[in-house]
Amino acid sequence: MRVKYLLFFILMNTTFSEEKGASPADPGARTWSHIDGRKIKAGIVDANSLEVTLRAPNGRIGSISMKDLGKEDQNYVKKWLQNNAKPKSFGDPDRIIEITTLKGEMKYNKPVITVYPGKKIKLILRNNDDMHHNLAITKRGKGKDLKVAQEAWKLGAEGFAKHWIPDHPDLLFSTKMADPHSSATLYFTAPKKTGKYPYVCTLPGHAQVMRGTMIVSKEINPLSELTFTSFKGSWKKIPDWNKIEPTGTDHVPSGKFDLSCSKEKDNFGLVFRGNIEAPKSGDYIFTLSSDDGSRLLIDRKVVVDLDGIHGVTSKSGKVKLEKGLHHIEVQYFEASGGEELYVGWRLPGSKKETALSVNKGPSGGNSPSGQLLIVDDETRIYRNFIEGAGPRAIGVGYPGGINIAYDANNMRIALIWQGDFIDAKRHWNGRGQGFQPPSGQAIISGTPGVPFAVINSPKDPWPKTYLRKDNAQLPPLKDGYFFKGYQLSGKSRMPTFNYNFGQLKIIDKPTPKGEADSSEASLIRTITLTGEGKDNLYFRAAIGESIELVEENTFLINDFAAMNLKSDGKPVLRDMGGNKELLVPIKFINKSATITQTISWQ
Template identity: 40%
Template sequence: MNSLRPLLFSVFLAAAASAIVVPATAQGQDPIEITLKTLTAQMKFDLNDIVVSPGAKVRMTFENPDDMPHNVVFCNPGTDVVQLVMKMLETPEQAMKNNFLPEDPKVWLKSRLLNPHEKQVLEFTAPTTPGNYPYVCSFPGHAATMQGVLRILGEGPKLEELKFALYHGEWKQLPDFSKLTPHRTGDVPDNLVQLNFDDYKNQYGLVFTGKLQIPADGDYVFYAASDDGCRVIVGEERILNDDGMHPSTIKEGKKRFKKGMYPVRVEYFQSTGEAELYVGWRGEKFDTTALSKWTPPNWKKGVVQKVNEFVGMPLEPKEAPVIYRNFIAGAGNRSIGVGLPGGFNFAWSAETMNVALAWRGAFMDAARHWKNRGGGHQAPAGFDVVRPAELTPPLAVLDAPEAAWPSFVPDQPLEGYVWKGYDLDAKGLPTFHYTWKGVEVDDRLEAKGDFKSGGTLVRTLTLKGNIPAQAYLLLSQKGKLNASGKGFAVQGEKLSLVGTSYSNQLLIQAEGATAVGDKLLVPARKQIQITYAWPELHPANAASIAQ
């Protein structure tokens, strides 16, 4: 393809490419491996279209990661699978006894009824008659959405009476071969389009002509992949034109044809470098069929198509803060995610009455919770996630500053605290409210500046009422603390959320903050202001954290 590419390299690639031919033609012995899964909480299979050759040996792994039982039942072409299941349920006791697997002559293959999180391997020989074989989960109530089609497709007709004409020349695109005299012509004995003639390597053109039987009226898709350019003409129609110098990628062209024998013409040219040519076609009644000797990797791509892939649903704070009360990984089960315009985010826990996480960049991806049944914990979408003080209550009375900080136990009442809710100011920024030992506490976080340009997260706690003696606010625990300027550089405990690890480093500054062992404490008072900053924004302080 590329005339500047060193010759050695192109030789190596050509060899590598030819090796790929093997698996494409070796369908005889090894079973085809297919994995069919149920989708968690969606009442669907992950595949709804599977294509297999007639009589192929198949080893299908059927997995049920869902939380309810499922099976898979393969039926003959034309079966109304919903009807089949309804008919089975007309004798419910019998159906139950059979684990909701229909005893029906229309069924030719079925799995067990898999309990949640089970799997089963089904080894079978595919039907030899081409057709669409529907499959379904026959557990009551599932058939309407848990369906798919196993398509048994044989190969289509191949080219006949194929001839080649070889031309020499240096082109950057396909020439008008009709005005040129071929260097050599001849028959192609195996009727496969190919480049394996041994009297040329570079700077040549080839024109293949032959005949192709269109077996019935219908739509046909032709494929070609060539390095360099090619063109496919069927009858009078130019189906594909992939001219110019380029590496091979599969292109397709679709046309409707009437039944009959059609002339086929494939034009190709090679400049220098890699040389590849693939031509194939597919009909409604037959699978993709190669018309060339060489086939590119995944030339049957689409044989097994994934469906129902999740895409993200990012929540983006634009003008106003975005609030997301949901299961946020690392923030307990009652977290309130707050995304602020400007790229600062945090999760406030209505279990611990405390900031559980803070992070920069993107806020949250809601897809996990909003595209299925709504379970599971989702990690923040952004980066530099920090958890300054584990999941702990914020305020405590300590006999001595060295005493252990009370811990939070999920589902146990948090001694002395009552969650009161929050309100939103005119900008939509929340202030959280709770009481602690009769003291009314307001907790509010806002961004100062942008996260990309030295901004910080400023938190203000306001305490109203009689603050008990020896009451403290916990800023950090179980990390490494280094005094740094007016504040502390904190290397928090290792933080890993849903498989992603974070360095958990931040800078905390609050008037009166004192390091006591691995705790960073402030004596409780009427108002406490805390500034959180990420060390990257303060290179000098980052160095002290690294020690």
């Protein structure tokens, strides 16, 4: 018998090699029988008509010939192949995603997955439950997953034969039904339009709780198959984890390095393992910031070592990576007191560091460990360095979970986002700690540069700068911008921004509508200009790689944001510098002009 088929012997003697990027446990494990009577618990990794590759609960991989399996196991593999067959024309997937069912809970282990538009995806549903399950992905829109599930329930006696997958116009992709402790694989190409696509188990009674969201975004999380193993103990430096009994292991729900995976507050350790996708070849810089010790490894080689007991300390390391998937591991331990873990990376040629952890930035030596600003019934203002909005940024967190960042240097709304407002820890002891990114999600970037300009025709380029006065004690320049502050009004104390453009007085009033994550979530921005009108004055409403007119005065921008414009001037869509630009000519009536701009998520 060839060495590769000594699966049962290898498993029993624990000499399996750990697969690169493998999970530490296979939730789809079942008991397999060799024809000589030996048995082992393992789950399928891959199979064909000649052999099957299995993964033991400890994560070790091995193969066995189909002819060495019992008849029941052979039939099981044949059915598995039917549920996991790859379409002939599909080719190699760009990304592999595993979703596990949680035993006895009727839930997926990943409530959110993120994919890049137009990429080929291999999605493996590993059913760890004693019940049958499937996974169906629907079109964007609130409640479409439940509509598909309700249609599935009407299948009645035909349900099992059809894998509880109905013929419904809102259904995009679906796995076949996965038997208990088995798996089903779905191959599909992600939609080109960004947004939130629900997924759901359509078996009767499952859809109310067994649901999730596939986010199609160009800002994709490079981490995949991220798992954690937790430990309990007291250490002064990172121990040999192989010599310590773990207290638990699972997939990381957030998909990022996250200390909340441990239930302990002191004297605990965490080891995260998964894959990270390098979008191009080159030198990558990884940063660790932790309290207490931490270590980062790429392809099992140490890149950053921040061991020992200490307060919040940061350290970076450089590694050359080829384009594609690489194994990543982060080890961490906490002794006592405050705990913190930040992991970030910088792509080749980029000055921007992106967080790979739930913690979105190192707090610095004397700062508190996390100062998320909570918005209750009253609008919250945060004036500081905000990433994407500049050094004179004014962050506004509205009740209901919609937020903006206003750039007072350029009189523009620089960012709009949903969810959490902002973490103030970076600037807790001053303003010199760098730029803080928003803490929420679904970030819409505003139009760069100044909002208004005088150009001879819509074909002329937009001015790069306009002179302005930063000192409020000095009068505005003749044709420059001059920020005059903001006023808070109403029960929720929402800000209205004021500035001059030359002799024109401009009032910019943003108002949120709906709750975050609802279909009504949007920002209504009313801009009023008063004074002597300027000839050939335009408002630049949007810039994007793609801007498409979808209905009268409503435009889809980068397949992510929708913008409706109301004014006395007809919007002009033009090509400029490789991008699309949306301009609005300003028409004054009785020395006044108004633009209403409604921005929403798609």
